[in-house]
Amino acid sequence: MKLYYSPYSPFSRKVRIAAAALGFGAELELTPTETINPDDPIRQKNPLGKIPTLETDDGDCIFDSAVIAAWLDAQAGGGRIIPRDPKARTRALVLESLADGLAEAAVLIIYESRFREPEERSGKWLAHQGEKIARALARLEQAPPALAGTPDIGQIALACALGYLDLRFSGEWRATHPRLVAWLDDFAETTPAFAATAA
Amino acid sequence: MKLYYSPYSPFSRKVRIAAAALGFGAELELTPTETINPDDPIRQKNPLGKIPTLETDDGDCIFDSAVIAAWLDAQAGGGRIIPRDPKARTRALVLESLADGLAEAAVLIIYESRFREPEERSGKWLAHQGEKIARALARLEQAPPALAGTPDIGQIALACALGYLDLRFSGEWRATHPRLVAWLDDFAETTPAFAATAA
Numbered sequence: 425m426k427l428y429y430s431p432y433s434p435f436s437r438k439v440r441i442a443a444a445a446l447g448f449g450a451e452l453e454l455t456p457t458e459t460i461n462p463d464d465p466i467r468q469k470n471p472l473g474k475i476p477t478l479e480t481d482d483g484d485c486i487f488d489s490a491v492i493a494a495w496l497d498a499q500a501g502g503g504r505i506i507p508r509d510p511k512a513r514t515r516a517l518v519l520e521s522l523a524d525g526l527a528e529a530a531v532l533i534i535y536e537s538r539f540r541e542p543e544e545r546s547g548k549w550l551a552h553q554g555e556k557i558a559r560a561l562a563r564l565e566q567a568p569p570a571l572a573g574t575p576d577i578g579q580i581a582l583a584c585a586l587g588y589l590d591l592r593f594s595g596e597w598r599a600t601h602p603r604l605v606a607w608l609d610d611f612a613e614t615t616p617a618f619a620a621t622a623a
Numbered sequence: 624m625k626l627y628y629s630p631y632s633p634f635s636r637k638v639r640i641a642a643a644a645l646g647f648g649a650e651l652e653l654t655p656t657e658t659i660n661p662d663d664p665i666r667q668k669n670p671l672g673k674i675p676t677l678e679t680d681d682g683d684c685i686f687d688s689a690v691i692a693a694w695l696d697a698q699a700g701g702g703r704i705i706p707r708d709p710k711a712r713t714r715a716l717v718l719e720s721l722a723d724g725l726a727e728a729a730v731l732i733i734y735e736s737r738f739r740e741p742e743e744r745s746g747k748w749l750a751h752q753g754e755k756i757a758r759a760l761a762r763l764e765q766a767p768p769a770l771a772g773t774p775d776i777g778q779i780a781l782a783c784a785l786g787y788l789d790l791r792f793s794g795e796w797r798a799t800h801p802r803l804v805a806w807l808d809d810f811a812e813t814t815p816a817f818a819a820t821a822a
Binding site: 460467470471472473474484485486487488490491494495498510514517518520521522525526529535539540541543544545546548549552555556559560562563 | 659666669670671672673683684685686687689690693694697709713716717719720721724725728734738739740742743744745747748751754755758759761762
């Protein structure tokens with residue numbers, strides 16, 4: 425199976441770590457993608473032109489990252505990174521949404537300079553996205569999710585969101601979120617794919 | 624259970640139609656939400672400050688819309704709006720992602736004028752989002768999903784995305800996508816909650 429991805433995308437990294445945790449790491453054919461290049465094949469695979477997009481050996485294209493992760497979990501028999509127990513499952517999926525929303529806000533801040541001339545940038549918009557990140561970090565710092573054995577998809581998403589803040593914002597979040605820093609260290613230690621997928 | 628929502632949000636509408644299709648319409652306490660008002664309770668319920676967010680009778684908060692829809696389906700016994708068959712399930716979830724991505728691009732176009740002064744608006748960004756919508760519509764027009772009985776979450780998401788284009792862009796998509804127009808008419812006829820949730 426083929427993963428259309430970028431090494432810098434937190435959502436691509438989430439899928440790569442999920443695949444590794446499920447034992448599919450070697451089967452994932454990594455296909456670098458330029459989403460802003462109109463001639464890149466990604467727009468044929470996913471009309472939204474977004475990564476990650478997974479193309480199965482049958483030629484089906486699967487997106488977004490949450491749907492890919494759920495599909496990989498099902499391929500591995502189910503209940504591995506997406507818990508079967510309803511309460512634990514909802515907790516993992518809501519954490520995935522929170523972490524993805526945090527990463528999405530960070531991506532929108534980066535796009536502000538990538539897509540726009542300096543005079544087209546909006547302090548109001550940047551503040552709106554920055555506040556989402558700050559509130560999500562504050563909530564997560566209160567009680568980082570407990571790690572035990574294979575991480576769930578929420579924990580994987582959280583590690584990738586924090587990794588993206590490290591990559592793009594020089595790890596500024598670290599000074600004020602010591603519990604999350606310790607949590608990410610634990611995650612990295614128990615999940616070697618995290619270091620292996622660093623950009 | 625309490626749904627933090629806006630009558631104009633395509634993702635809120637998706638959850639409302641899903642709840643109605645599953646027989647939970649009457650149990651959903653609709654709570655209007657102003658996501659741009661810092662004093663609105665939404666930021667306590669969901670640090671991202673995004674709607675829809677569902678608060679269960681146990682006080683758990685569930686988001687985003689895809690996670691809420693999956694939770695509602697499980698509460699109803701499972702396999703109703705999210706197919707159990709793996710192939711059909713993936714097809715429904717990928718369609719949900721495509722339709723949500725289309726709606727998200729449309730929301731970003733609207734935000735461009737809501738959050739920014741005229742000189743801060745970017746033609747390049749607006750074109751980037753508009754092209755996502757155009758490509759998604761072109762793909763969907765080739766083969767609208769077959770409707771039979773209770774709609775699945777992909778079909779519900781598609782109806783809400785098209786409804787949002789009608790609401791915000793005067794239904795301009797209709798002239799060039801006759802099959803999708805016919806599809807939406809069929810959907811509306813078989814799913815009364817669609818008309819009942821129109822803004």
